Amino acid sequence: MSDIILRDVTLRDGLQLTGKLLDVERKLEIARKLLALGVPALEIGSLARGDLVPPMANTLELIAELTPEERTRCWVWVATPRHVEKAAEAGITHFQYCFSVTDEHNRANIGRDTEASIAAMPEAVRRAEQAGGDIQLTLATSFTCPFTGPVDPARVLAIATDPRTDGAADIVLADTLGQAGPAEVAALVGAVREHTPHRRIVFHGHDTWGMGVANTLAAIGAGATVVDGALGGLGGCPFAPGAGGNTATEDILFATRPSWFTPATLAELADLTDGLLTELGEPNRSRTVTGARSTTTAFPWAAPVRG
Incomplete structure (x- = not known):
């Protein structure tokens, strides 16, 4: 599995439910620490309205502080062509164009039905290409919706193969509520891969029901080559009742x-996680971080608290 790319989403999905806006300097410190440790890619923020999702209010300022080389490893969540334009003006070239498979969640999350988001995607793609960038088709509620329940896989495939989404380089399948099981994840990832073989498949999992790592491994087995996680299992969707934290970055790794x-x-990641969670007043949900704090000397992955 050494060729699997882990994208850490702490600075977007991880922070959006905390209610606390970290200043740009602190976000920059976290991003640079993760990149220095070898994390291949980061999701660093969102163009969601700051009054609706306060922890994302300084995303454009964060982008401006990153170096051009750092930005090549960073992704930003967008939901409209105008979002793409604003993020591109700040210097980003990797965009996650997100909408929900179900109308009900898309209206709660973005304020429009799914068809309206699909119809706007060609313009979003055009603006990304003008900026010399690429765009991902990011499908929230790919498995279940908090308002309507299980999602028909045929609906996901219809969006993935819609000509208006052709411009996406990748497809992100999001288990927004963390309610899917490994068999469901493997089946949907495999089907999307079969129908759109020219794209990378990204799996974005949540650990609400304890299936985060199992689902991530199932996705990899079915052909996903990029997987998302957040430090300490932070995260959740503010517009999805019942959504829990992301699958922990440390557990995936x-x-x-x-x-x-x-x-x-791992020892450095655990220290970073402990400091961030303490700062935010959030619990640690990573079993790996918990295990690493063992005082045993016989297991090389143990990382007792230092000092």
Whole structure:
């Protein structure tokens, strides 16, 4: 699994339910620490309205502080062509164009029905291409919706193969509520991969029902090559009742063991996570961080608290 790309989403999905706006300097510190440790990609923010999602209010300022090289490894959540334009003006070239598979959640999350988001996507793609960038088709509620229940996989496939979404380089399948099981994840990832073989498949999982790592591994087994996680399992959707935290970055890394991830890397990640969660007043949901705090000396991955 060494070729699997882990994208850490702490600075967007991880923070959006905390209610606390970290200043740009602190966000920049976290981003640079993660990049320095070897994390291949980051989701660093959202163009969602700051009055609706306060922790995202300084995303454009954060983008401006990143170096051009750092930005090549960073993604920003957008929901409209205008969002793409504003993020591109700030210097970003990787865009996650997000909408929900169900109208009910899309109206709650973005304020329009799904068809309106699909219809606007070609213009979003055009603006991304003008900026020399690429865009992902990010499908929230790909498995279940908090308002209507289970989602028909045929609906996901219809959107994935709609000519208006052709411009997306990747497809992100999001288990927004964390209610899917490994078999469902494998089936949908496999079907989307079969119908759109030219795109990368990204799996975005939540650990609400304890299936985060299992679902991530199922997605990888079915052909996903990028997976999302957040430090300490932070996160959730403010417009999706019942949504829990993201699958923990540390748990995904411990399960997949990419070549850059070492016991020393885990120790530094655990310290970063502990400091951030304390600052935010959030609990640690990562079983790997909990395990790493063991005082055993026989297991090389143990990372007792230092000092």
